[in-house]
Amino acid sequence: MGNERNWAGNLSYRAAEVAHPASVDELRGRLAAGGPVRMLGTRHCFNDIADTDGALIALDRMPRIIEVNGQRDAVRVSGGLRYGDIAPVLHDQGLALANLASLPHISVAGAVATGTHGSGDGIGSLAAAVRALTVLTASGEVRRLQRGDADFAGAVVSLGALGAVLDITLDVEPTYAVAQHVYDGPGWDAVLADLDAVTGIGTSVSLFSTWRRTDAADLLWVKQRQPDGRADERAGLAAALGAAVADGKRHPILGVDAEACTEQGGVPGEWFQRLPHFKLEFTPSAGAELQSEYLVPRTDAVAAIEAVRSLAERIAPLLLVNEIRTVRADALWLSPAYRTDIVGLHFTWRPDEQAVRALLPELEAALPASARPHWGKIFTLDAAEVRARNPRWDDFAALRAAWDPERRFVNDYLARLGL
Structure with missing residues (x-):
């Protein structure tokens, strides 16, 4: 297909065509044509989960509901x-x-x-x-x-x-409304001494670090639903962490213009204008980047962060930013949060895929064995290890076989994982 690439530009799709059906009948007709197919969304995956040597089908022209x-x-x-x-x-x-x-x-x-x-x-x-x-x-x-x-x-x-x-x-x-509060330089020792207190100080909390230093993170972002009755508590925690209120708007990646970021400084705004880090009308994050993410049970979170901290000298040269945040447990079979509250360690890398892939096995070996990779991002864990870390994998494999017995939606990515 030539210039058909994913959002980050690190992957060229192999598909012979990209179909954009405008109705269920058109979609059904394209599926009836036979051959391998995969669904294509907004191309924000960094691996080949959406690729195929058959047809990619995008639903962006289907009726708006x-x-x-x-x-x-x-x-x-x-x-x-x-x-x-x-x-x-x-x-x-x-x-x-x-x-x-x-x-x-x-x-x-x-x-x-x-x-x-x-x-x-x-x-x-x-x-x-x-x-x-x-x-x-x-x-x-x-x-x-x-x-x-x-x-x-x-x-x-x-x-x-x-x-x-x-x-x-x-x-x-x-x-509802949300306000974002941003703090510079929370100390890692203090953060890890009571990680639950830090991630619980707001509705949504993120820690950002370039790991160029190991004594303190770069930023602490706290998104808080309004009305906000926790200002004193938040100020006390920031002081205990050695963090200072940011004196201006911040981008998660230090030194990048924050114009693309949603409003900060404690100014309340509508939920959809504060919960995302980035505005819809701007290119998010760095644009030219790669991403990996590993999600660990809360019980293993401090050990996971310490593992990353121990590799700071290896990670920092390739890293744009590492974000750490939390998610509540659910009951979805292949969810990284299946039956456990989790902490996500998200890595936005410089666009050097060869170097990133060379580093990932070392990072994956250092993380707790409970770490589950994000399905749409770059990881190098082998298929047996991925399956072992997802306890309902066999149930899902049986479901896939029942719904798609001819393996029309199976691509190289799924085949590598044993589907």
């Missing part, structure tokens, strides 16, 4: 829509999602299928908000599942292995 139910506690949306497309519409109706990822640019179906998460001690991943979903299988059958159905927990974080996700129903709640 944003339908709130009569109880006003759920919204049904087209799988190809981005969170940034949905959020303002919900807000205009007085509604909100409980969580958003750092980027509003990602599609709902793609984010859910890969277990992408957002942040907050008391908040589940984006996939945890899924109440129901409708999938068109390779055979042309429409299947709709909802919470409580036998296969639901396996079909949500699906790695794109089951079919085309036509629509997803998400939990919603009344709209």
Whole structure:
């Protein structure tokens, strides 16, 4: 396909075509044409999870659906829509999602299928908000599942292995405001002495570090729902960490202009204008970058951070920024948060894939054996290890075989993992 690449530009797709069906009938017709297929979202994966030597199918031209139910506690949306497309519409109706990822640019179906998460001690991943979903299988059958159905927990974080996700129903709640508070230089020793206190100081908390120094992180970001009755508590914790209130707006990557970032400085704003780190109208993060992420149970979080700290000299030359944040447990089979609250260690790397891939085995060996890689980002753990760290893997493999017996949606990525 020549110039068809992923968002970061590190992957050229091998597919012979990219189809953009505009209706369910067109989509069904393309599936009926036969051959290998994969679904393509907003291209924000850094590995070949969405690649194929057959046809890529994007749902970005399908009918736009944003339908709130009569109880006003759920919204049904087209799988190809981005969170940034949905959020303002919900807000205009007085509604909100409980969580958003750092980027509003990602599609709902793609984010859910890969277990992408957002942040907050008391908040589940984006996939945890899924109440129901409708999938068109390779055979042309429409299947709709909802919470409580036998296969639901396996079909949500699906790695794109089951079919085309036509629509997803998400939990919603009344709209709310959020303020972001940013602090410079929290000390690592103090942070790790009581990590729960740090991650619990706000609705959503992130620690950013370049690991050019090992005594202190670069930034502590606290997103707090309004009204905010925790100012004194937050100030006391910042003082205990040796952190100072930022004297201006900050980008997660030190030295980068913060214009693309959502408003900070404790200025309240609507939920969808504060929960993401980046504004929809800007290129997020660094643009030219690679990403890896490992998610560990909270019980292993301090050991995981200490492992990264011990490799700081090896990591720092390749790193743009490391973000650490938390996610509540869920019951979804292939979710990194399956049956355990987790802490995510997210690495935004400089765009040197050969060097990053050379470093990752050392990093993966140093992390606790409970660390699960993010499905859409770069990792080098072998297939047996990945399967062992996901206790419902065999159940998911059986589900995939039942839904796609001809293996139409299986690509090299899934085959490497044993699917």
